[in-house]
Amino acid sequence: MTRADRPILPPVRLPDEAELAREALTSPLLSRAAQLAHWAESGVRVGAGGELLDADLVRAVAQLGLSDDEDGPAATAEAWCFAVDTGLMEIEEDEGVDSDGVPDDGETAVGTARAGEELALLDGGTPSDVLEIWAGGLDAVLADAATPSFESLLSGMEGAVDDAGEIDPNSIDLDALDWDPEEEGEFLDTVLANLYMLTAGDTDVAEGAMVPLPVVAASLVVPDDMREPTDEVLEEVSTVMMRLDEQFRVLTGTGLLEYDPVDDALITMEGEPEAPPLPDEEEDLTRYGQVRLTTLGLYGVRERMLGAGLQVPTVGDLSGEKAEVLLLALTDLPEPAAQAEATAWIAAREPRDAALELLDAARGDDPLAPGRRLTAQLALSVLGPEGEPALRGVLDDRHLGGLARVWLTERGAADVPPPSEELIFWLTVDTLAAQLDNEDPAGLRELVSGLSAQHSSFFEHAWQVDHPATTDVLEAVGRLHPDESLAKEARAAAERARSRTTD
Structure with a gap:
């Protein structure tokens, strides 16, 4: 798996469909739409656009308990439209009536609204059915939200109103609406x-x-x-x-x-x-x-x-993947999301097997290996004491001995051997190498700035470190270190490292 294959978005944690369906059922529009659909089961007369007649609108407002709310009629009309858009209600036009010629005066009925097939699915279907109905209504509301307000539309209607006060649709200046x-x-x-x-x-x-x-x-x-x-x-x-x-x-x-x-x-x-x-x-x-x-x-x-064809992960999507895939994906995630993903991955395995697989995936001298080791440390932090035997087993491993010591020390384990000076320098280079291709260089700059405080003779030894990224790391230090004299030392060390590898 290459860096280009990784998910672009951090994973989100979503509850199961049953909980999401409960949220959908209690959302204002869907819950009110369902009430209105049940209220209309025996049939309610409607106008030319499928809207409630004035008298029935008053009764519908009362049905929703919104009679004392000044916005009650508007909220009820929105819920009625939502019910029609989602199929909770269906409109049957009267036979022989051309609704295009009927005035929209709130008093003339040209059809009947009755409960639609989707109402039974909403009441007794699966959570997936509920969410599908809600999503259909959401699409309709999003389309409404993307439509200009009536005030905006009026600006494009100059000259579209005839002497009788009627709007001539053919005279509306669509270009003036500035709306695509x-x-x-x-x-x-x-x-x-x-x-x-x-x-x-x-x-x-x-x-x-x-x-x-x-x-x-x-x-x-x-x-x-x-x-x-x-x-x-x-x-x-x-x-x-x-x-x-x-x-x-x-x-x-x-x-x-x-x-x-x-x-x-x-x-x-x-x-x-x-x-x-x-x-x-x-x-x-x-x-x-x-x-x-x-x-x-x-x-x-x-x-x-x-x-729309985007890759949009959720927490747990990687639980069935190999450890190498997990570690590469974690390098691009915020720490809370990475920890949640690692927790889900480890929970799907026996702790000992999870530790061994993560450690094995963290090995390597390839360019992405330092990043895998960094995220392996984060993933291993989720493990309990069951992981200790696996971590002790890699104390002498050049690639893994450092993260094993960190893991054991943080848990207060006894008999943890101190790292050799050679291992300390190798770990420093490896840690910096993991940050080299980070799009936000702030973390790398912070690490570089603290180098001289941690290792006073770092540049005297670093050029000899047997790590594939030694030269790249020293060059980065030379570019980023705020102390120009130390930056100059780093650039000289980088040149010596380059000469050593080419000899």
Whole structure:
């Protein structure tokens, strides 16, 4: 397995389908949609667009217990649409009625809504059935969230209203809408993917912390290599933030995410909506909105990414793989995710067998071997005392003696022989070699900076270390060490090491 074969995203821990299905059933939209579908089992008359008539809307609001909520009618209408979109309800048009010619006045019935086939699956099907129904509704809500607001649409309707006040669809200026449905859908998928990566890669977010909305917006707008965003970029971040605020409000009812909206006081200026300026460092970020994916949301976004052909692992996916595959994969994961993956892998084996397989996979002089040894140390830390015989058995092994000593010492084991000076230098080179191709050089720079404090005569001996990466490591030290005199020593040592290997 090469580095290019490794998963791109950190694995997420998901509960079983039964728990996810319970979350889906309690999400506001699906639970209300199910109530309305049962309420409509004997048939409810509907208008030209399948919507509830005014009188029945009042009864449906009461059915959901939302009569005292000023947003009750809107929430009920959303749940009704969700029920139709998911197949929990089906609309039968009256025979001989052309619904295109019926006025949408909230009073004219042209069909009947009844419980659909999916309602029985929701009530008595498998967890997979429930999740499939929920996912179908999510697709419809995501499409709605990617559609411009009515106010935005009005800007493209100038000249489309005739003398009688009717809108002529053929006169709507679609170009003026500045709306590309495909582009808007891709934008929203990118937003959800960014939230997914934040949740998978950040321990605090994975444990329930909210992500400030300005952070999400900046991740979509600010280039990775931009140190100080320009005023134009900051203005775009603010605009995107408001776009996300509108979309996240639509998505909350699906159970996909939890969202605290932007404080209305920040977006209203003399009664006119306006994107607020971004917060300064002293300001309370929670007023600018904060969001997080729920566990159900992680599942839903992961399913969408899988459908797009992406590799999206979950914790435990590697439990059936060989140790070498595990160790290579762990090198790209945040430590909590790596530890969870190692725990699942070891749990699938007898402890002694797991220890022996990990140690064997950590051997080698190939370029990826130092990284495997580093992650083997992390994976072995999960083992209990059952692993001690295997670790003691490799104390004299040049590749493994160092990590074995660390493991035994951390557990207070007796009779652990001290490492030789030769082994200390070899381990130092090996540890640095494991960091050489790290995309974030901060860890390597920190190790390099502490070299002189740990080994005052390191460069006098390091060039003689019998390790395939000795020259590369010394060259890296020469580039990164903050002390120029020591950096110069490192470069000289690298030259001596290169000459020794070419002689």
